[in-house]
Amino acid sequence: KDKSASSEDSTPEGAAKRQEDGPETPKQQLLDIIGGMKVEVSYRKKLQRLKASESKKQAMNKLEGLDSEGSVPQGITEDTQRGKPLNPELVKAASLVASSLPRNKKQTESELLAQLRRHEETTDTQKKGGTINIRNVISEMTIKRQSPAQRAARISGHISLQLEEDGQRRRRERSSAQSMDSKRSLKVGKRLNIFTKASAEPEHALKTVSSPTIWDLEFAKEVAAVTAQPPRNGFEEMIQWTKEGILWEFPIDNEVGMEDDAEFYEHIFLEKHLEGFPKEGPIRHFMELVICGLSKNPYLSVKQKVEHIEWFQKYFEEKKELLQEI
Amino acid sequence: MAAAALCWALRAARQVLPSPCPRQVRSYYVDWRMLRDVKRRKMAYEYADERLRINAIRKNSILPKELQEVADKEIAALPRDSCPVRIRNRCVLTSRPRGVKRRWRLSRIVFRHFADHAQMSGVQRAMW
Numbered sequence: 001k002d003k004s005a006s007s008e009d010s011t012p013e014g015a016a017k018r019q020e021d022g023p024e025t026p027k028q029q030l031l032d033i034i035g036g037m038k039v040e041v042s043y044r045k046k047l048q049r050l051k052a053s054e055s056k057k058q059a060m061n062k063l064e065g066l067d068s069e070g071s072v073p074q075g076i077t078e079d080t081q082r083g084k085p086l087n088p089e090l091v092k093a094a095s096l097v098a099s100s101l102p103r104n105k106k107q108t109e110s111e112l113l114a115q116l117r118r119h120e121e122t123t124d125t126q127k128k129g130g131t132i133n134i135r136n137v138i139s140e141m142t143i144k145r146q147s148p149a150q151r152a153a154r155i156s157g158h159i160s161l162q163l164e165e166d167g168q169r170r171r172r173e174r175s176s177a178q179s180m181d182s183k184r185s186l187k188v189g190k191r192l193n194i195f196t197k198a199s200a201e202p203e204h205a206l207k208t209v210s211s212p213t214i215w216d217l218e219f220a221k222e223v224a225a226v227t228a229q230p231p232r233n234g235f236e237e238m239i240q241w242t243k244e245g246i247l248w249e250f251p252i253d254n255e256v257g258m259e260d261d262a263e264f265y266e267h268i269f270l271e272k273h274l275e276g277f278p279k280e281g282p283i284r285h286f287m288e289l290v291i292c293g294l295s296k297n298p299y300l301s302v303k304q305k306v307e308h309i310e311w312f313q314k315y316f317e318e319k320k321e322l323l324q325e326i
Numbered sequence: 327m328a329a330a331a332l333c334w335a336l337r338a339a340r341q342v343l344p345s346p347c348p349r350q351v352r353s354y355y356v357d358w359r360m361l362r363d364v365k366r367r368k369m370a371y372e373y374a375d376e377r378l379r380i381n382a383i384r385k386n387s388i389l390p391k392e393l394q395e396v397a398d399k400e401i402a403a404l405p406r407d408s409c410p411v412r413i414r415n416r417c418v419l420t421s422r423p424r425g426v427k428r429r430w431r432l433s434r435i436v437f438r439h440f441a442d443h444a445q446m447s448g449v450q451r452a453m454w
Contacts, residue, residue, distance in 0.1 A: 282388045282389050282390065283389070285388050286386065286388050286389055289388070290382070308375075308379070311375075311376075311379055312379065315379070315383075319393060319396065322392065322393065322396065323390075323393070325392075326390050326392055326393075
């Protein structure tokens with residue numbers, strides 16, 4: 001019954017009817033649509049057809065005998081042997097196309113069928129939700145590398161433009177990235193010297209003033225007195241206090257008054273200062289104890305320690321006569 | 327006395343005034359006793375190092391005793407106001423010698439007065 005129906009319905013008109021009748025019986029689904037096949041076939045119908053085609057390979061084998069052309073069954077057997085049967089309608093269409101072309105029929109048909117296979121594979125994987133080989137796709141892609149400065153500029157642009165709208169942000173990002181790349185850079189401009197001590201700049205300012213006379217000083221004082229407005233707010237008051245010295249400077253520097261340029265070994269190894277003393281005797285013993293105590297003292301500067309030792313030297317020299325009596 | 331307190335604070339902090347502050351400075355101490363105390367403090371600061379060194383010779387078991395006796399005589403010869411023992415921690419505002427809290431340098435009456443008027447930062451009436 002199916003064979004006769006398939007042979008009669010090998011027309012484009014029958015194809016439309018076949019599609020409508022598709023979901024009814026699985027055997028009817030296998031009948032091919034020749035020629036003018038609709039491209040937009042619903043996925044549901046296609047799924048059903050695929051399932052039916054997978055389960056019923058015997059029907060496919062039957063189609064071999066149906067076709068009048070000899071090239072088709074060979075193509076179908078090849079497809080079935082590969083394991084994943086193609087949509088028989090497409091197979092039929094491919095065979096017809098191959099026959100219509102003037103060239104070698106077998107070759108064209110095999111190529112067309114191979115293409116169909118690939119299409120089917122991709123659609124099936126997408127339907128199943130399986131992993132399309134992303135690795136193959138990504139491995140071919142190369143990483144675009146940015147310079148760290150550009151990246152930093154872009155990141156800063158991202159952070160600064162977070163609050164704006166999306167559309168505006170994208171436009172501004174592009175323009176700002178371009179402007180940052182071309183115009184600005186991090187190392188241009190005057191340094192504020194907030195976290196590092198400003199060393200060179202105040203020296204330049206001092207060099208210009210040579211020898212200010214008393215009149216100059218008075219004039220400067222007058223100008224300062226006139227221009228010094230009372231502070232408008234708390235910030236200006238704090239600035240004034242910092243200038244006067246009432247308020248400390250922030251970030252707090254623990255070594256404001258101290259300028260100890262000496263290294264640690266100059267603090268600890270003080271034996272070289274003991275050259276003026278006799279090498280034996282109670283005085284030497286006493287001085288070694290003094291040096292031991294000084295080396296452990298973190299509060300005195302090297303100068304103060306040296307002064308300490310020198311005072312003792314002077315003292316003992318004054319008392320030399322007394323010591324010699326003993 | 328406020329100026330003296332300021333001076334002490336500056337010395338302790340070791341900050342340098344970059345420019346003279348055109349402010350009202352109190353030029354009188356509360357009383358003469360306070361002034362004498364200020365003088366004693368200044369002298370003690372000057373002679374601190376010498377006293378320390380001479381005492382190091384005196385309080386010693388290594389050096390000969392004759393040397394230590396000489397050192398005794400020397401330290402006694404120093405001016406009387408140079409010893410730190412004569413300093414009295416008086417109240418900074420009223421020069422009261424007794425009842426002075428060391429942290430605030432104020433006598434108990436002044437401290438209580440300021441604390442009740444909420445002019446002492448972080449000080450609260452105790453209640454438990």
